[in-house]
Amino acid sequence: MKIALDAMGGDFAPREIVLGAVAACRELNADVILVGDETAVKKELNGIATSGLKLEVYHASEVIAMDDHPANAVRRKKDSSLVVANRLVKEGTAAGVISAGNTGAAMAASLFGLGRIAAVERPAIAVPMPTEKGVSVVLDAGANADCEPENLVQFALMGAVYAEKVLNLKSPRIGLLSIGEEETKGNRLTLEAHGLLKSSGLNFIGNIEGRDIHRGVCEVIVCDGFVGNIVLKMSEGLASVLFNQIKSAVKGNFITTLGGLLLQNAFKQIKSKFDDTEYGGTPLLGLNGISIIGHGNSNAKAVKNAIRVAMRAAEERVVEKIAVALQPNS
Amino acid sequence: MKIALDAMGGDFAPREIVLGAVAACRELNADVILVGDETAVKKELNGIATSGLKLEVYHASEVIAMDDHPANAVRRKKDSSLVVANRLVKEGTAAGVISAGNTGAAMAASLFGLGRIAAVERPAIAVPMPTEKGVSVVLDAGANADCEPENLVQFALMGAVYAEKVLNLKSPRIGLLSIGEEETKGNRLTLEAHGLLKSSGLNFIGNIEGRDIHRGVCEVIVCDGFVGNIVLKMSEGLASVLFNQIKSAVKGNFITTLGGLLLQNAFKQIKSKFDDTEYGGTPLLGLNGISIIGHGNSNAKAVKNAIRVAMRAAEERVVEKIAVALQPNS
Numbered sequence: 293m294k295i296a297l298d299a300m301g302g303d304f305a306p307r308e309i310v311l312g313a314v315a316a317c318r319e320l321n322a323d324v325i326l327v328g329d330e331t332a333v334k335k336e337l338n339g340i341a342t343s344g345l346k347l348e349v350y351h352a353s354e355v356i357a358m359d360d361h362p363a364n365a366v367r368r369k370k371d372s373s374l375v376v377a378n379r380l381v382k383e384g385t386a387a388g389v390i391s392a393g394n395t396g397a398a399m400a401a402s403l404f405g406l407g408r409i410a411a412v413e414r415p416a417i418a419v420p421m422p423t424e425k426g427v428s429v430v431l432d433a434g435a436n437a438d439c440e441p442e443n444l445v446q447f448a449l450m451g452a453v454y455a456e457k458v459l460n461l462k463s464p465r466i467g468l469l470s471i472g473e474e475e476t477k478g479n480r481l482t483l484e485a486h487g488l489l490k491s492s493g494l495n496f497i498g499n500i501e502g503r504d505i506h507r508g509v510c511e512v513i514v515c516d517g518f519v520g521n522i523v524l525k526m527s528e529g530l531a532s533v534l535f536n537q538i539k540s541a542v543k544g545n546f547i548t549t550l551g552g553l554l555l556q557n558a559f560k561q562i563k564s565k566f567d568d569t570e571y572g573g574t575p576l577l578g579l580n581g582i583s584i585i586g587h588g589n590s591n592a593k594a595v596k597n598a599i600r601v602a603m604r605a606a607e608e609r610v611v612e613k614i615a616v617a618l619q620p621n622s
Numbered sequence: 623m624k625i626a627l628d629a630m631g632g633d634f635a636p637r638e639i640v641l642g643a644v645a646a647c648r649e650l651n652a653d654v655i656l657v658g659d660e661t662a663v664k665k666e667l668n669g670i671a672t673s674g675l676k677l678e679v680y681h682a683s684e685v686i687a688m689d690d691h692p693a694n695a696v697r698r699k700k701d702s703s704l705v706v707a708n709r710l711v712k713e714g715t716a717a718g719v720i721s722a723g724n725t726g727a728a729m730a731a732s733l734f735g736l737g738r739i740a741a742v743e744r745p746a747i748a749v750p751m752p753t754e755k756g757v758s759v760v761l762d763a764g765a766n767a768d769c770e771p772e773n774l775v776q777f778a779l780m781g782a783v784y785a786e787k788v789l790n791l792k793s794p795r796i797g798l799l800s801i802g803e804e805e806t807k808g809n810r811l812t813l814e815a816h817g818l819l820k821s822s823g824l825n826f827i828g829n830i831e832g833r834d835i836h837r838g839v840c841e842v843i844v845c846d847g848f849v850g851n852i853v854l855k856m857s858e859g860l861a862s863v864l865f866n867q868i869k870s871a872v873k874g875n876f877i878t879t880l881g882g883l884l885l886q887n888a889f890k891q892i893k894s895k896f897d898d899t900e901y902g903g904t905p906l907l908g909l910n911g912i913s914i915i916g917h918g919n920s921n922a923k924a925v926k927n928a929i930r931v932a933m934r935a936a937e938e939r940v941v942e943k944i945a946v947a948l949q950p951n952s
Contacts, residue, residue, distance in 0.1 A: 434801055437810075470848075471848055471851040478848070479848040502856030505856050506859055518801055521801040521831075521832065522831070522832040522849060522853065525801075525833040526835050530857060533753075533837065541889075541892060551888070554878060559868075
């Protein structure tokens with residue numbers, strides 16, 4: 293089961309992407325196709341012992357830049373590493389594709405390149421969100437700014453399959469992100485979605501509120517892509533602001549500096565818990581193939597974890613399971 | 623300038639409310655009417671030296687409970703402390719009303735009791751949000767789950783008056799909360815609101831993203847009440863989860879306990895920065911009178927700060943200034 297990796301996408305590409313691929317081959321026995329400029333990729337591989345690893349390079353002559361217009365770039369740059377990596381999945385050569393490049397382009401390339409599962413109205417970005425109790429999946433995190441109530445039911449279903457099969461969360465509970473626990477609280481979208489979710493047969497626990505997101509009250513958190521994107525970015529932003537405040541406070545004087553040293557490991561552990569490189573990128577669910585979108589600042593560890601996630605999604609046949617779950621009267 | 627205070631509303635009413643009123647009279651030279659059950663309120667005042675303070679008790683025989691249905695309770699309990707406190711503002715006896723009780727009922731009592739400023743389509747809850755650089759106002763934080771683009775422009779205008787006059791933020795910048803900085807990013811609501819804000823003559827800096835909320839990139843953050851409520855509650859929730867994680871980490875062993883002791887004051891300072899009792903409750907903007915809604919868990923300090931905010935809003939004639947700013951062709 294091969295994973296096609298866009299070697300040219302990301303703030304630290306190709307270096308960190310290549311190093312992540314090598315680590316995945318070594319540590320996870322992964323089978324990776326590095327897609328990108330052959331010369332650039334081989335230069336990074338130079339001096340690294342790769343014999344015995346299932347690692348190949350597939351040449352692609354073009355690169356989609358971070359500031360390229362997503363849809364236009366995907367349409368025009370047919371031989372870009374991103375488009376070619378998606379084609380390898382479409383053709384059946386690879387089971388999944390990963391890119392840490394231009395997020396809009398990565399989405400567009402997979403939407404155009406892999407296509408939707410027939411019953412899926414809107415594919416969704418599913419983001420693993422660290423919580424007090426572990427991890428939950430929030431979806432949609434930005435693919436669909438405006439949604440219909442029916443879309444949210446499909447998100448719930450796809451998120452549940454992903455949470456159970458890939459994140460290993462047994463019998464995942466589904467919560468609808470709203471502004472009050474009562475089912476009469478919400479906006480037009482969530483009020484209607486609440487009714488649909490209630491009668492869906494899914495493991496739906498009802499509305500959850502903003503304060504519940506990081507408390508781990510459920511494993512799947514459903515919302516429209518506008519709300520989900522704000523939640524995701526605000527979560528990163530606030531955590532970073534709080535850690536910065538602690539950092540400055542520690543630098544205050546001799547006493548606080550000493551306190552900071554004594555708590556250094558504890559801080560590291562907490563930070564790593566709220567560090568998205570741990571969860572290996574965000575899958576785009578609802579497509580005819582596995583597509584994982586990495587953070588632009590992905591380092592080798594994030595890339596390795598994204599490969600782990602893609603491998604697991606492929607092994608667990610997540611695409612097929614979503615298709616079956618979405619069949620009418622299934 | 624009298625402030626009518628609902629003495630019976632809040633998790634710690636009437637005790638903390640009464641203590642907050644006394645503190646405001648002593649420290650801020652406030653002029654407070656404690657509205658509520660005379661016996662209960664006087665019992666709390668027993669033993670407290672109040673001579674010379676501008677503090678009176680106004681009897682109201684009923685109480686609206688935390689779990690009462692907001693609109694029904696306000697309609698039926700005409701002699702409740704909350705409804706009477708609002709009536710004192712309507713009649714001109716008091717300049718503003720404060721309640722830390724049932725939030726829905728507090729909103730309903732002020733909407734019904736004070737009425738909207740003529741040009742205001744939708745009153746909004748304006749929440750002071752701590753940032754890296756100080757404080758910003760987020761509105762609407764929950765009064766209107768579904769909004770029209772025009773509502774967001776009015777929120778921007780009301781928020782700017784409030785930020786400048788009450789929070790003392792000079793020439794406040796206005797940001798539209800969305801899912802990308804480019805004006806082409808957003809949902810139907812924000813895409814249209816962006817255009818209106820751009821041509822509004824307001825100090826509009828464009829879209830901001832979730833990660834910008836706590837960075838202090840602007841002083842007024844505009845969004846619909848669904849998004850704003852999630853942002854507000856998630857902010858509280860995540861900060862509390864992170865502080866809990868630090869607390870458990872500190873308890874780990876002797877070394878970390880010592881580190882925690884050395885950083886105790888620093889942690890307290892950061893926590894107090896992210897502590898909403900500092901900002902004295904959230905105003906309901908757009909009404910014919912000043913109405914401040916306190917957190918249910920308000921202690922005396924939060925009540926005192928809410929009185930300070932109400933006094934300042936009254937002194938600065940925020941209601942009149944919003945009315946003037948909202949006049950067509952103003």
